[in-house]
Amino acid sequence: MTIVVPTLESPRPTPAPGKRSRRQGLDLPAILIPLVACVYVGVVILLPALSVVASAFAKGLGPFLENFQSHELISALRLTLFATAVAVPCNVIFGLAAATAIARRQFRGKALLLSVIDLPFSISPVVVGLMLVLLYSPTHGLLGGVIESLGWKIIFSWPGIVLATIIVTFPFMAREVIPLLEEEGWEQEEAARTLGATNWQVFWKVTLPSVRWAALYGLILTTARALGEFGAVAVVSGNIEGLTQTLPLFVEDAYKNYQTELAFGAAMVLGGVAIVSLLLKLLVEQLLEQDKKAARTEP
Amino acid sequence: MTPALLRRWRPPALALPSWPWRITWTYLGLILFLPLGAMLLRAAEVGPAGFWEMATTPEAIATYKVSFGLALVASVINGVFGLVVAWALVRCRFPGQRLLDALIDLPFALPTAVAGLALTAVYSTNGWLGQPLHEAFGIKVAFAAPGVTVAMVFISLPFVVRTVEPVLRSLEKEQEEASWCLGATPLQTTLRVVLPQLLPAILGGVAQGYSRAVGEYGSVVMISSNVPFRDLITPTLIIQKLEEYDFDAATVIGAVMLIFSLLSLLVINLLQVWGQRYQGDAA
Numbered sequence: 357m358t359i360v361v362p363t364l365e366s367p368r369p370t371p372a373p374g375k376r377s378r379r380q381g382l383d384l385p386a387i388l389i390p391l392v393a394c395v396y397v398g399v400v401i402l403l404p405a406l407s408v409v410a411s412a413f414a415k416g417l418g419p420f421l422e423n424f425q426s427h428e429l430i431s432a433l434r435l436t437l438f439a440t441a442v443a444v445p446c447n448v449i450f451g452l453a454a455a456t457a458i459a460r461r462q463f464r465g466k467a468l469l470l471s472v473i474d475l476p477f478s479i480s481p482v483v484v485g486l487m488l489v490l491l492y493s494p495t496h497g498l499l500g501g502v503i504e505s506l507g508w509k510i511i512f513s514w515p516g517i518v519l520a521t522i523i524v525t526f527p528f529m530a531r532e533v534i535p536l537l538e539e540e541g542w543e544q545e546e547a548a549r550t551l552g553a554t555n556w557q558v559f560w561k562v563t564l565p566s567v568r569w570a571a572l573y574g575l576i577l578t579t580a581r582a583l584g585e586f587g588a589v590a591v592v593s594g595n596i597e598g599l600t601q602t603l604p605l606f607v608e609d610a611y612k613n614y615q616t617e618l619a620f621g622a623a624m625v626l627g628g629v630a631i632v633s634l635l636l637k638l639l640v641e642q643l644l645e646q647d648k649k650a651a652r653t654e655p
Numbered sequence: 656m657t658p659a660l661l662r663r664w665r666p667p668a669l670a671l672p673s674w675p676w677r678i679t680w681t682y683l684g685l686i687l688f689l690p691l692g693a694m695l696l697r698a699a700e701v702g703p704a705g706f707w708e709m710a711t712t713p714e715a716i717a718t719y720k721v722s723f724g725l726a727l728v729a730s731v732i733n734g735v736f737g738l739v740v741a742w743a744l745v746r747c748r749f750p751g752q753r754l755l756d757a758l759i760d761l762p763f764a765l766p767t768a769v770a771g772l773a774l775t776a777v778y779s780t781n782g783w784l785g786q787p788l789h790e791a792f793g794i795k796v797a798f799a800a801p802g803v804t805v806a807m808v809f810i811s812l813p814f815v816v817r818t819v820e821p822v823l824r825s826l827e828k829e830q831e832e833a834s835w836c837l838g839a840t841p842l843q844t845t846l847r848v849v850l851p852q853l854l855p856a857i858l859g860g861v862a863q864g865y866s867r868a869v870g871e872y873g874s875v876v877m878i879s880s881n882v883p884f885r886d887l888i889t890p891t892l893i894i895q896k897l898e899e900y901d902f903d904a905a906t907v908i909g910a911v912m913l914i915f916s917l918l919s920l921l922v923i924n925l926l927q928v929w930g931q932r933y934q935g936d937a938a
Contacts, residue, residue, distance in 0.1 A: 375934045377827035380908060385841070386747060387747075389739055389742055389743045389747055390738050390743040390747045390749040390752075392736070393736075393739050393740040393743035393744075393754060393755065394743075394749075394751065396736045396739070396810075397740060397741065397755055397758050397759065399784065399799050400670075400805070400808055400809055400811065401758050401761050401762065401809065402758055403719055403777050403778045403783060403784060404770070404773035404774050404809070405761060405765070405773060406767065407773055407776045407777045407782070408772065408776070411676065411776060426699075434696065442748075445680075449678065450678060450679065450682040450686075453675040453676075453679050453682075454678075454679040454682075456675045457673065457675035457678075457679050458679070459677045467865050467924070471920055471924060472683070472687070473683070473735075474689065474914070474920065475691075475920070476687070477921075478867070478916045478917075478919060478920050479865075479868050479890075479912075479913060479916045480869070480870025480871070480872065480890050481870065481872055481873070481890075482870070482890035482891075482893050482894060482909075482912075483691075483694075483870070483890070483893070483909045483913055485914070486694065486893055486897065486905060486906070486909040487690035487691060487693060487694045487895075487909075488690055489894045489897065489902075490690070490693045490694050490697045490902070490906060491689060491690045491694075496695065496902045497693070498693040498697070499693075506660075507656070507912075519686075521916035522686055523686055523687065523690070526686060526687075527900070529931045533770040555674070568732070577763075580764050582680050583766065584765070584766025584767065584768070584769070585766075586766065586767045586768045586872065586873030587767070587871075587872035590873075590894065591893075591894060591897065596685070604766050604767070604768035605768070606770070607766075607768040607769060607770050607772055608771070608772075608873075608876070608877055611775075611877065618814070619772060620772070620776075623768070623769040623772050623773070626765075626768070626769045627765060627766075627769050628656070629766075630761065630765040630766065630769070631764075633764050634757060634760055634761065634764050635889065637760070638757070639779060
């Protein structure tokens with residue numbers, strides 16, 4: 357794995373035997389290290405997160421809910437959900453296809469191909485947006501003439517937003533599924549094939565169930581990132597209020613226009629999605645653990 | 656005669672790639688290579704002299720200093736504190752550990768615009784942390800360079816923690832016990848036995864965080880005042896150039912950032928190879 361994305365095999369604190377007894381005389385680091393860690397994470401992550409919640413509900417639940425009468429907010433929310441609904445299924449198909457194609461084969465340039473799939477993680481989202489503009493812009497794009505003669509509109513319109521979302525989020529799925537497929541062997545698939553299963557049946561009944569939790573986790577990450585993408589979408593959307601403004605763009609716009617309450621209301625919606633995705637992650641981890649336990653007791 | 660011949664003749668078994676391969680390459684081609692190619696082509700059209708000139712205007716150089724410099728500061732801060740956090744998660748027991756563990760992933764999950772809003776709210780001169788800092792030390796965090804650094808620290812915090820954690824967990828206790836048996840103090844053991852083994856992971860995490868911080872836009876643009884030569888980052892400059900319809904300059908500066916991304920990907924891969932070899936030697 358080249359780029360760190362939150363993975364399923366996540367840290368489950370394990371007791372450190374033998375450490376405590378040795379350090380009994382000198383307990384300073386044992387207190388100091390967790391303290392520094394907590395203060396640091398508190399100042400950098402927890403306090404800002406809490407401040408969003410506090411500001412969103414500063415005047416109680418009523419005014420918070422009133423935010424949702426804003427037409428701009430609702431249309432931004434609708435566009436964000438639409439882009440996510442298109443981008444996520446596309447990326448799921450690509451992710452599963454890439455994983456089944458790449459994971460179990462050894463070939464020259466495999467590491468390179470995996471790095472290429474990782475590219476969107478290391479390219480600045482703004483550069484991703486710029487690439488789309490240079491490709492599809494009717495005036496300056498490479499394919500601008502073709503697009504215009506077809507009567508399509510990609511930049512400053514929803515197809516551009518969807519494309520930007522797809523590019524930024526496509527590596528997650530493949531990234532989560534590939535390591536798991538590499539770990540497991542070919543045996544089950546081969547058994548299924550000797551029993552006469554078609555490729556499609558093998559994929560559907562053997563491969564997919566064996567990676568279901570990793571795939572589910574990839575799906576969660578893809579969705580969370582798709583809902584929150586900012587930089588790439590900011591470049592291609594044109595940020596037209598009520599038309600091509602997604603929810604993250606709305607947050608910035610509202611804040612810059614001193615509509616603080618609206619900004620925090622919208623931010624709270626997106627923050628809620630983030631927290632739900634973190635909770636789902638914990639749940640999926642639990643399920644994976646159970647699966648592993650079951651697998652261990654079976655044979 | 657002819658139909659019979661045709662019937663007998665079969666085309667050689669042309670090994671078409673399987674469906675997953677076809678989907679993978681078509682998708683990569685349309686979604687990644689096509690836009691990438693368009694950008695490289697545009698950048699090439701400018702020509703080497705023009706490229707160099709536009710890539711090194713004083714305005715652009717100033718943004719590189721802000722983006723690459725402050726990202727370096729943020730990564731170093733995260734290198735140190737990320738190690739402390741990873742250590743606390745692996746080697747210590749304390750109440751609230753699970754919460755700390757969950758919070759580390761928040762910057763991955765939280766949309767960057769929300770992160771920017773949250774940090775701006777907390778670190779502006781009337782925010783929870785910004786106000787005391789401003790009153791006590793006269794430091795202005797939000798809408799100045801320190802704010803940009805804070806945003807970069809926020810979004811790159813998980814990288815170091817999550818790369819160091821598994822390595823720290825897999826370290827063999829015996830080595831530390833041996834070091835202790837030979838009379839080393841805990842500090843010596845940490846510096847001479849544990850840290851060298853963690854170094855590839857720490858550097859790998861720092862490099863990933865750095866690469867991410869340099870490219871970050873959403874959270875930084877909200878907390879920065881976006882004043883040129885002060886705290887304007889390179890991605891924001893690209894957007895400004897696009898808004899001025901200066902496509903050539905936008906392309907050139909974007910290409911500079913793209914080259915940086917490719918280089919950083921290479922460095923990260925090399926660091927990973929180094930780390931694996933280190934673990935191989937240790938085992």
